[in-house]
Amino acid sequence: MGDAALRYFLEVVRSGSIAEASVRLNVAASAISRQIAKLEAELGSPLFERRSRGMVPSAAGELLAQHARRTLLGEEQVVSEIRRLRGLERGLVRVGCTEGFATDFMPEAIGMFRHTYPGIAFDMRVAAPQAVTRMVREGEIDIGLTFGFMPDASVQVEFGGSAPLMALVGLDHPLANRPWVTIADIAAFPLGLPAKDTTARQLFDLVCGAEGIAVEPMLTTNYMSGLWRFAETGGGVTVTGRITVLSRIWRFHVVALPLRSKTSNERRYEIQSMLGRTLPDAARAFVFHLRRHLEQLDRPGDQPLGLRS
Structure with a gap:
């Protein structure tokens, strides 16, 4: 299975249609259809179910999607390891968080991190708590900072704390x-x-x-x-x-x-990463930075807070 076929396949999974995947990838819809047909012939199983609301992965498609995400993210890891020889001079960290973290906490944490590693760029997405976890699980982001009621077994919880x-x-x-x-x-x-x-x-x-x-x-x-x-x-x-x-x-x-x-x-807050994935060095360093920042911020106590505290 080629990388191009896997990328096309994953985009159809994300978007729910070949037409939408074609727009997002800037690739002809016919080329995407051919690659998916080749994958189905190679695996001997249909990868999608055609429903009124679009294309939905079959059971085989879900398994292939898990494999494809790890394969493509593994390639990013190889690139990261090569860059490691030069230190954290360049790289991209993809983060996702809820609005509660996006307004002040995350931009401040990114700014402080870049004082030490100015060559590291960030892509920050803001979404509802469950959507952040989904993006982590599907490999759309490297790190998620979100809220939940209990640890989610579908992702790796790097750090967490109470959020009453x-x-x-x-x-x-x-x-x-x-x-x-x-x-x-x-x-x-x-x-x-x-x-x-x-x-x-x-x-x-x-x-x-x-x-x-x-x-x-x-x-x-x-x-x-x-x-x-x-x-x-x-x-x-x-x-x-x-x-x-x-x-x-x-x-x-x-x-x-x-x-x-x-x-x-x-309720809890959590730093999440993809289960079973080794994070690139820049993302791993940022997880450590976030954890330290949260530990410093989250002082214990049950007291009023504000201008009079």
Whole structure:
């Protein structure tokens, strides 16, 4: 199986159609069809199922996709090892993270890393937590920094820590001087909540369900900075993870209050890489850098955070 055939095959898996893969690869659709036909003839099995929503890998296709990802990433590793002879002078690290890390933490970490290794470039993608893990699993990115409820067995967890929820309020809010709050406390005020595909929202909904409290948010958005500004201007209360608070609270006039409940500590943050893959040197060095940065940032404690802390 040639590299070109595997690359064409993987792009059809990602895009769900030969036509879309043709556009992305800038290769004629007929050439992609021929390569896939050759792969199917060579393996003696169909690699795709044609459905109304596009081309979906068959069981054989899923196995080949796993092999192809590791094969192509292995070639990148060879290139990396050759560059290793010259040190970390050049290279590309592909990272993915949630918006909570993308606004401040990740750009700062990249900037600090490049002070030491100025020849290393970065490609940063921002997505929902589950999408970050999927990109790691499928080899679209080298490193993922995301949130979850338990370690994911489909990826390698390089490092992780607790990401309990905190409530954000403006400096003049009636709750601002509390040492901590409960769901019942914040439910009495207008709420701004993140979108339902975020682990912060999912955990918040679980806590509400466990405590038998129904809430109706006045604002729902997938834009985190908007929620912080909502709290800062006195619009109401919002919730986010402590690790996010620690990385960016200095930018806002808000107070972050620990959210007390039986289940508020069940969320985690994780640095993830592809299971079974040896990372290129630049990516490995950046994992170490991220871990050290998180260890320095994530100080223990259950105290309010903000301008008065």
